[in-house]
Structure formats: C-alpha cells, structure tokens
Amino acid sequence: MNIDYAEKIPNNVDLASDRTLQRALEQWQPNYIQWWHDMGPEGAQAFDIYLRTAVSVDPQGWAQFGYVKMPDYRWGIFLNPAEKDRKIHFGDHKGEDAWQDVPGEYRANLRRIIVTQGDTEPASVEQQRQLGLTCPSQYDLRNLFQVNVEEGRHLWAMVYLLHRYFGRDGREEAEALLERRSGQTDNPRILQAFNEPTPDWLSFFMFTYFTDRDGKFQLCALAESSFDPLARTTKFMLTEEAHHMFVGESGVSRVIQRTCQMMNELKTDDPAKLRAAGVIDLPTVQRYLNFHFSVTIDLFGADESSNAATFYGTGLKGRFEEGKRTDDHMLKSQSYGVLHVVGGQLVEKQVPMLKALNEVLRDDFIRDSIAGVGRWNKVIEKAGIPFRLKTPHKAFHRNIGSLAGVKVSPDGTVISDAAWEAKVDEWLPSASDRALVASLMGRVVEPGKFANWIAPPVMGINRQPIDFQYVRFN
Numbered sequence: 001m002n003i004d005y006a007e008k009i010p011n012n013v014d015l016a017s018d019r020t021l022q023r024a025l026e027q028w029q030p031n032y033i034q035w036w037h038d039m040g041p042e043g044a045q046a047f048d049i050y051l052r053t054a055v056s057v058d059p060q061g062w063a064q065f066g067y068v069k070m071p072d073y074r075w076g077i078f079l080n081p082a083e084k085d086r087k088i089h090f091g092d093h094k095g096e097d098a099w100q101d102v103p104g105e106y107r108a109n110l111r112r113i114i115v116t117q118g119d120t121e122p123a124s125v126e127q128q129r130q131l132g133l134t135c136p137s138q139y140d141l142r143n144l145f146q147v148n149v150e151e152g153r154h155l156w157a158m159v160y161l162l163h164r165y166f167g168r169d170g171r172e173e174a175e176a177l178l179e180r181r182s183g184q185t186d187n188p189r190i191l192q193a194f195n196e197p198t199p200d201w202l203s204f205f206m207f208t209y210f211t212d213r214d215g216k217f218q219l220c221a222l223a224e225s226s227f228d229p230l231a232r233t234t235k236f237m238l239t240e241e242a243h244h245m246f247v248g249e250s251g252v253s254r255v256i257q258r259t260c261q262m263m264n265e266l267k268t269d270d271p272a273k274l275r276a277a278g279v280i281d282l283p284t285v286q287r288y289l290n291f292h293f294s295v296t297i298d299l300f301g302a303d304e305s306s307n308a309a310t311f312y313g314t315g316l317k318g319r320f321e322e323g324k325r326t327d328d329h330m331l332k333s334q335s336y337g338v339l340h341v342v343g344g345q346l347v348e349k350q351v352p353m354l355k356a357l358n359e360v361l362r363d364d365f366i367r368d369s370i371a372g373v374g375r376w377n378k379v380i381e382k383a384g385i386p387f388r389l390k391t392p393h394k395a396f397h398r399n400i401g402s403l404a405g406v407k408v409s410p411d412g413t414v415i416s417d418a419a420w421e422a423k424v425d426e427w428l429p430s431a432s433d434r435a436l437v438a439s440l441m442g443r444v445v446e447p448g449k450f451a452n453w454i455a456p457p458v459m460g461i462n463r464q465p466i467d468f469q470y471v472r473f474n
C-alpha cells in the first residue's frame with residue numbers, strides 16, 4: 001500500500017517508518033471509522049464544520065482551523081517533545097531513568113490504566129451523539145463537534161500506545177474500545193459516569209465543566225508517569241482538554257446570564273414564571289450541578305485503594321503537579337484524612353497516604369472546580385441577584401468507596417433514607433426538571449441566533465465573529 005502517512009494520519013511518532021504500527025493501525029482504522037458512523041454525532045456526518053486540527057505539536061501546528069467533514073477529520077498521533085534524560089521522580093524507582101518501553105512486571109497495570117483512560121474517550125462521544133439535533137446555536141454546535149472529534153483523537157492517542165507497546169493484547173484491547181457502548185447493559189463502558197446519558201445541553205455543559213475536568217486531573221497524574229510515552233501523550237492531550245472545560249464553563253455561565261436577565265426583566269425569582277418565560281431557573285441549575293459534581297467525583301475511585309498505592313509506588317501514575325510538591329515523593333510515612341460514617345456522623349480518619357491517593361486527587365479536583373463555580377456566582381452577583389450556586393459536600397450522593405450509599409445532604413449532614421426521599425427532588429434533577437430542560441431544547445442554526453435560554457458568547461471561535469458560519473449544513 002502506498003499511503004502518505006503524514007498526510008493521512010498527522011503524527012510525530014515516525015509512523016512512516018514503523019511497519020508494525022502501520023499494519024496495526026490499518027486494521028483498526030476502518031473499524032474506528034465504522035464506529036464513528038454508527039456512534040458519532042447523529043445526522044451530522046456530511047456537514048462542513050469549522051474545526052481545529054492538530055497537525056504538529058508546535059504552536060503553529062497544534063490548532064489549524066478550516067472546514068472539515070467529521071469522518072474526514074485527520075485524527076493524529078502526537079507526543080509532547082521528549083525531555084532529555086528524563087528521570088523518574090516519584091515512587092520506588094525515583095531517580096532512575098524514565099522507561100522508554102514497558103517493564104514486563106508492570107505491563108498488566110499499565111495496560112489497564114491506558115485502557116481505562118482510552119475507554120472514556122469514545123464513551124463521551126456516544127453520550128453526546130444526539131445533542132447536535134437540539135443545538136442552541138451554530139457556535140455551540142461547532143463546539144460540540146470540536147469536543148467530539150478531539151475525544152476521538154484522544155482515543156487514537158491511547159490506541160497508539162496499545163498498538164506500539166503492547167503487542168497482541170494491545171491490539172485486542174484497541175478493538176474492544178470500539179465494541180463497548182455507553183449505557184449498554186451487556187457491554188457497557190468501564191466507568192459509571194460514562195454510562196450516564198447526556199440528554200440535553202445543560203447536562204453537556206455540566207459534563208464538560210466537571211467530567212472533562214476529571215479528565216484533566218487523570219491526564220495530569222498520567223503525565224507524571226515513569227512510562228515516558230504515556231507521559232508525553234497525555235501532556236499533549238491536556239492542550240485539547242482546556243477547550244472542553246472552556247465550553248462547559250462558558251456554557252453554564254451563559255445559561256446563568258440569560259436566566260438572570262429574565263429574572264430582572266420579570267422582577268421575579270419564581271421558577272414557575274421563569275420556566276414559563278423559557279429559561280432555566282437557578283435552583284434547577286443547582287440540581288444539575290449537584291448531580292454532575294457528585295457523579296464525577298466518584299470517578300476518582302475508592303477513598304482507600306491498594307491499587308492507587310501500587311500505581312504510585314511503582315511509578316505508573318503520579319499526583320497532580322507531582323513535580324511542584326516538596327515532600328519526599330515516596331509517601332511511605334505520611335497520612336491523609338478520608339471520611340467515614342461513625343454513629344451517624346461523618347468523621348475524618350487518617351489513613352496511610354499511599355492508599356489515599358485517589359482521595360488526594362479528588363480533593364485537588366474539588367478545589368479546582370470550586371473556582372469556576374465562584375466565577376458563575378460573579379455573573380449572578382453582577383445581575384444583583386442574591387442567589388448563589390454551591391458545590392455540594394463531597395459525601396453527597398456518592399456511589400463508590402466508604403461513602404457509597406450513605407445518605408448525606410448537600411451541606412454534609414448524614415440523614416435517614418426517609419429524609420433523603422423527602423428531599424431528593426430539591427437536591428438532584430427531578431423528572432420534571434429534566435422534562436423542562438428537554439422542552440426548552442430546540443434547534444437554532446441561523447448564524448448569530450441563539451436559543452432563548454442561553455446568552456450569546458462574549459466572542460467567536462478563532463477570532464471569528466459570533467455570527468460566523470461555523471457549520472455548513474449542505
């Protein structure tokens with residue numbers, strides 16, 4: 001076969017001279033395209049979309065804009081440039097050379113880490129595949145598709161590692177990544193948050209704010225890995241993740257802005273009146289926030305985990321900003337507080353820090369997500385409205401670890417099942433909240449026009465005007 005690999009699959013891994021990798025990718029790629037047709041954005045395969053494509057890792061090449069049909073998107077393979085003589089900087093191998101290949105004894109664990117990360121990427125595309133049908137504007141539609149193709153590229157990034165470093169079982173895992181389906185009972189995606197539907201755009205914005213931020217923290221922890229190709233791949237993925245979180249943060253912010261505008265216009269905070277006026281009342285926004293926050297913090301795993309200790313001790317997965325921390329990077333004598341319920345109260349218990357590293361990462365994530373919620377509150381404050389959004393207590397609505405199934409209110413009080421039942425519709429989106437939000441979703445595609453429930457953005461994409469033709473429907 002005579003394929004110009006640099007043209008078809010932009011890469012900086014010298015694909016053109018790696019025959020084994022070429023063969024593996026040639027087998028996998030048609031199945032990927034088939035998956036994209038089956039599970040990618042519905043009814044949008046023929047649109048020309050103003051997308052950015054990464055064609056190299058340098059500043060000119062990583063964000064090239066132009067009209068592309070999504071099935072023709074050039075999904076590339078990029079690693080951040082190698083750091084010369086990189087050393088392992090945490091765990092039992094601290095000080096040794098970083099690994100350029102997979103050490104035999106860590107093969108199974110590394111494969112598992114890569115597969116778990118890789119599985120989330122196509123999962124989110126599947127979760128979001130119907131959203132294009134109800135987009136609030138062309139600008140938003142384009143952002144959705146940008147997120148979707150980049151999640152596709154993140155899958156490529158993980159499949160590259162599987163094909164290049166894991167031989168036959170890597171190839172099998174790469175196929176399985178195209179076979180699992182979000183929300184399917186017999187062959188679901190690996191992590192639960194990636195089996196939840198993303199039924200409407202408020203969910204999408206909350207998802208990209210909270211769940212793509214989980215992605216950021218996982219990728220940051222993997223960017224510390226002693227397995228250098230994994231560290232370099234995830235570093236490049238982080239450049240794309242920033243845009244996904246921007247879509248979420250600005251999306252929710254615009255929803256809030258529009259609601260506040262209507263509250264002031266109608267001089268009311270009555271949800272019924274605001275709903276009748278076609279906007280999403282702030283208590284409903286709060287319930288969506290509660291849901292997505294709690295489901296996302298479960299993704300960090302059990303608060304005490306011997307796997308987490310092993311992954312760190314063996315140098316596979318570091319902490320967020322490992323290099324900036326000033327401890328011994330071994331953590332054998334430190335401890336960390338995790339929550340338990342004792343006699344109907346939440347009590348913090350000190351456990352060995354190595355075992356609590358999921359909790360450490362979860363707490364880093366929580367700090368980071370609270371900052372954006374503060375920015376949303378600024379929008380409400382500026383409108384002169386006394387309402388404030390708040391992230392719920394981290395024990396609220398949890399399904400993993402020692403807090404799984406314990407009933408805790410958003411302010412952190414342990415309550416009875418009956419008290420939970422009586423209040424749950426005030427705390428999590430009820431069927432009627434979801435019906436309301438669904439009823440507001442329409443399809444607005446005229447350039448520069450926005451659905452009634454969301455304010456326009458401050459500026460367009462890549463310095464284009466807001467009423468730019470971001471999508472040609474053909």
Ligand SMILES: [Fe+2]
Nearest residue numbers: 121151154215
């Ligand atoms: Fe991703």
Ligand SMILES: [Fe+2]
Nearest residue numbers: 212215241244
């Ligand atoms: Fe993402």
